[in-house]
Amino acid sequence: MRYILERKEVVPIRAIGNTSTYCDYSYRWKGIAISNSLEALKMHCGKEMRIVDRDTLQIIYSGE
Numbered sequence: 001m002r003y004i005l006e007r008k009e010v011v012p013i014r015a016i017g018n019t020s021t022y023c024d025y026s027y028r029w030k031g032i033a034i035s036n037s038l039e040a041l042k043m044h045c046g047k048e049m050r051i052v053d054r055d056t057l058q059i060i061y062s063g064e
Protein backbone atom coordinates (compact mmCIF):
# COMPACT_ATOMS: atom_id res chain seq x y z
CA MET A 1 0.00 0.00 0.00
CA ARG A 2 1.37 3.37 -0.93
CA TYR A 3 0.52 6.76 0.51
CA ILE A 4 0.61 10.20 -1.12
CA LEU A 5 1.34 13.42 0.77
CA GLU A 6 -0.67 16.23 -0.83
CA ARG A 7 -0.57 20.00 -0.37
CA LYS A 8 -3.43 22.45 -0.94
CA GLU A 9 -2.69 24.92 -3.76
CA VAL A 10 -4.61 28.14 -4.39
CA VAL A 11 -5.86 28.55 -7.98
CA PRO A 12 -7.39 31.76 -9.37
CA ILE A 13 -10.72 31.41 -11.15
CA ARG A 14 -10.56 33.14 -14.50
CA ALA A 15 -13.42 34.94 -16.20
CA ILE A 16 -15.01 33.59 -19.36
CA GLY A 17 -14.29 35.86 -22.31
CA ASN A 18 -13.23 39.48 -21.96
CA THR A 19 -16.33 40.72 -20.13
CA SER A 20 -14.85 41.04 -16.67
CA THR A 21 -12.25 39.66 -14.34
CA TYR A 22 -12.99 37.79 -11.17
CA CYS A 23 -10.90 37.92 -8.03
CA ASP A 24 -12.19 34.58 -6.81
CA TYR A 25 -9.92 31.73 -5.81
CA SER A 26 -10.36 28.02 -5.44
CA TYR A 27 -7.91 25.28 -4.51
CA ARG A 28 -6.75 21.86 -5.63
CA TRP A 29 -4.62 19.15 -4.08
CA LYS A 30 -1.12 18.54 -5.46
CA GLY A 31 0.86 15.40 -4.65
CA ILE A 32 4.34 16.20 -3.32
CA ALA A 33 5.61 12.87 -1.91
CA ILE A 34 4.90 9.13 -2.13
CA SER A 35 5.93 6.57 0.47
CA ASN A 36 5.10 3.07 1.73
CA SER A 37 5.51 4.32 5.30
CA LEU A 38 2.60 6.25 6.77
CA GLU A 39 4.63 7.37 9.79
CA ALA A 40 7.34 8.89 7.58
CA LEU A 41 4.77 11.06 5.82
CA LYS A 42 3.02 12.07 9.07
CA MET A 43 6.26 13.73 10.22
CA HIS A 44 6.12 16.04 7.19
CA CYS A 45 2.36 16.62 7.14
CA GLY A 46 1.69 20.24 8.09
CA LYS A 47 -1.20 22.64 7.96
CA GLU A 48 -3.24 22.44 4.72
CA MET A 49 -1.77 19.03 3.87
CA ARG A 50 -3.22 15.53 3.84
CA ILE A 51 -2.18 11.92 3.31
CA VAL A 52 -4.20 9.84 0.84
CA ASP A 53 -4.19 6.09 0.19
CA ARG A 54 -3.07 5.72 -3.42
CA ASP A 55 -5.20 2.65 -4.14
CA THR A 56 -8.53 3.71 -2.62
CA LEU A 57 -8.07 7.52 -2.72
CA GLN A 58 -9.38 7.77 0.84
CA ILE A 59 -7.96 10.41 3.17
CA ILE A 60 -5.89 8.63 5.81
CA TYR A 61 -4.58 11.63 7.76
CA SER A 62 -5.20 15.37 7.62
CA GLY A 63 -2.97 18.11 9.00
CA GLU A 64 -5.84 20.58 9.42
